[in-house]
Amino acid sequence: MTSTSVHPDVAETADAIATMEIRGAAAIADAAAGALAAQARESDADTPEALRAELREAARVLYETRPTAVSLPNALRFVMADVEGDDVEDLRQSVLASAESFQRDLDQAQGRLGEIGANRLRDGDTVMTHCHSTDALSCVKAALDQGKHIEAIVKETRPRKQGHITAEQLREWDVPVTLVVDSAARRYLNDVDHVLVGADSIAADGSVINKIGTSGLAVNARDRGTPVMVAAQTLKLHPDTLTGHTVEIEMRDETEVITDEERAEIQGDPDGFDVVNPAFDVTPPRYVDAIVTERGQFPPESVVVLMRELFGSETKRPWEA
Ligand code: RUB
Secondary structure: OOHHHOOHHHHHHHHHHHOOOOOOHHHHHHHHHHHHHHHHHHOOOOOHHHHHHHHHHHHHHHHOOOOOOOHHHHHHHHHHHOOOOOOHHHHHHHHHHHHHHHHHHHHHHHHHHHHHHHOOOOOOOEEEEOOOOHHHHHHHHHHHHOOOOOEEEEEOOOOOOOHHHHHHHHHHOOOOEEEEOHHHHHHHHHHOOEEEEOOOEEOOOOOEEEEOOHHHHHHHHHHHOOOEEEEOOHHHEOHHHHHOOOOOOOEOOHHHOOOHHHHHHHHOOOOOOOOOOEOEEEEOHHHOOEEEEOOEEEOHHHHHHHHHHHHOOOOOOOOOO
16 A cells, blocks of 8 residues: 555645644644544545554554654554454544544643643743743643733744744733744843743653754753753653664754755855754753653653653554554
């Protein structure tokens, strides 16, 4: 079976994830679960085996879109973990129920995480954010709902400027926002009470993989004595790191950094330069004060315990035959 045999909704979702129309680890997980449900709902497979093969192929197409956010393979694992059915209709219903329950849990986990994270934020605090994380913003929202006044210094987050999405969301909630370019962050760290970021993946040693620039921000924050809080649902725990695997850092196209005209000029120059565009970086656990999940707040070094409890020692790869 080729990728063209997946349902158009799956192909569309995969394309939207790859091009970052759908972006952010939680949104990617939600979309992947929805796409598996679409494959099951719309399939005209006539045997459970045929439907399983289609689902595997759909999962593979989704899996191959972006490599760093573990929420994507974790979503595929969760949705396909216990699906069963002796006939096509039973199997279809099982996938639909599983995807729905995953999406519901995702939403509830973010709500719970927000309430826990909000306990770290005091009335009158200012947070500094990086990129756009719905998990991080759920902490601010819960603090606002508790009646706290929160302000934000929002890093623009080059090259794709996802900080603007954060700024817009916070303004919608009437949070006073100051937008700064990334290189201005250190200058304003003394004015903030917390650095608040999300995560695409968390490794077994407590390292946090998040949007490029997070690690520099965390190192600067440690230097200034500003606590770094990472808001990340347990879906962001990367089970493969339990067995020594590292998290792949996505390298994106140089066109996110320089224009075609700029590239054309460089190409005419024999001493022209290369452009690299890593989308994420790794913040070692010693720069992180707390990882806030829906299961509570953890020092980064102890997430390994939670990871073992939730994933065990063996992880499945349902996108493989
Ligand atoms: C987004 C990013 C976010 C995490 C967490 O990167 O790094 O901080 O994904 O987001 P990109 P959330 O824009 O490249 O996907 O908390 O919403 O899951």
